[in-house]
Amino acid sequence: GVDDGEWVEANVxxxxxxxxxxQELLGTRFGFDSPRxxxxxxxxxxxxxxxxxxNRPVAPRIVQAMMNIFxxxxxxxxxxxxxxxxxxxxxxMLAHSLSTAxxxxxxxxxxxxxxxxxxxxxxxxxxxxxxxxxGFAALARQSGINRNKLAxxxxxxxxxxxxxxxxxxxxxxxxxxxxxxxxxxGLIAERIGYAQPASFSSAFSKRFGITPRxxxxxxxx
Numbered sequence: 001g002v003d004d005g006e007w008v009e010a011n012v013x014x015x016x017x018x019x020x021x022x023q024e025l026l027g028t029r030f031g032f033d034s035p036r037x038x039x040x041x042x043x044x045x046x047x048x049x050x051x052x053x054x055n056r057p058v059a060p061r062i063v064q065a066m067m068n069i070f071x072x073x074x075x076x077x078x079x080x081x082x083x084x085x086x087x088x089x090x091x092x093m094l095a096h097s098l099s100t101a102x103x104x105x106x107x108x109x110x111x112x113x114x115x116x117x118x119x120x121x122x123x124x125x126x127x128x129x130x131x132x133x134x135g136f137a138a139l140a141r142q143s144g145i146n147r148n149k150l151a152x153x154x155x156x157x158x159x160x161x162x163x164x165x166x167x168x169x170x171x172x173x174x175x176x177x178x179x180x181x182x183x184x185x186g187l188i189a190e191r192i193g194y195a196q197p198a199s200f201s202s203a204f205s206k207r208f209g210i211t212p213r214x215x216x217x218x219x220x221x
Contacts, residue, residue, distance in 0.1 A: 017066050019087045023163065024203070030088055038098040059097065065090045109149045111156070118145035119153040123165065130169035131193045136162060171207045174200070178216045185212050 026045035027033035033045035065086060074082050111119075122143040126133050133139065139162065140147045154162050170192040177188045189200035189212075204212050 015066070015070070017069050017090065019090065021087070021091075022199075024199070028202075030091065032091070032095065037095055040098055041095045059093070062090065062093050062097070065093065109152045111149060111153050115145055115149050115153055116157065118143045119150060119157050122150055122154065122162065123158065126162070126166050126169060130166055130173065131191065133166045167203065168207065170194075171204055174204060174212065175208065175215060178212055179218075185216070188212070 021030075023045070026041075030045075032041050035042060037045075069083060069086050069090075072079055072082055072086075109115075122139050122145070125139060125142055134142060136150075137147060140150045143150060145153070151162065154160075154165070158165060160168070174188050174192050177183055177191070178185070181188075183191075185201075186197045189197045192200070194200035194203070201212055204210075204215070208215065210218075
């Protein structure tokens with residue numbers, strides 16, 4: 001199950017930290033969408049779908065930050081605050097590490113007719129499962145295309161990234177539910193896959209230029 005070009009030496013103990021962050025928070029909360037940051041980080045914060053893999057030497061301060069995370073012994077409430085802060089620190093150090101990397105331009109993928117069919121298949125999968133779409137790697141596997149071609153082909157065919165399309169599908173369904181039903185706004189947010197109503201309201205306002213409450217008010221007026 002290891003992709004070509006990836007390998008792990010046998011009989012070596014490995015330790016790692018995986019940081020899960022909602023993509024929109026990379027820009028709105030952590031500010032990683034700044035054009036002054038490395039393109040790999042900047043594009044990720046702005047919603048790019050390209051898979052990013054960099055093998056780089058681990059600086060001592062990154063190791064120390066990881067050890068701080070491993071050894072955190074704060075009680076539950078303080079632990080969450082501390083780990084979020086350390087995760088942000090770790091992300092900053094990784095971004096800085098990438099900024100010193102030599103440019104590595106990726107060749108533009110060539111899309112065959114079959115590749116384009118796979119891209120359209122990926123779009124249909126998202127339409128069917130927009131409330132809980134598969135992850136990007138899983139979507140590529142289900143569509144029968146590699147990740148680079150899917151990212152490039154989807155934007156070329158439909159003018160937006162896979163992530164942007166999935167969000168657009170969810171928000172359009174939310175607009176329909178707001179105008180066609182009396183469901184509470186919080187329940188609508190949950191139905192289209194937003195755990196936090198505030199995140200839903202922010203995304204909806206950004207997409208349509210009005211709040212969910214205002215959209216419902218237009219229908220009622």
